[in-house]
Amino acid sequence: MPIRFYAAMSSYAILALAAGFTLEGQFRIAVWILLAAFGLKTYLAVLKQRP
Secondary structure, three states, X not given: OOXXXXXXXXXXXXXHHHHHHHOOHHHHHHHHHHHHHHHHHHHHHHXXXXX
């Protein structure tokens, strides 16, 4: 997997941690779902590029 993939996933993880510490309630869960969707989309895009 390319280094850009690891950088993107690390960024999503850092944002999820920041959301966990700073947000509350439904908004925190919504942000986590959004970040999980971005992570899944990134993962599927990388899998599609592989030969």
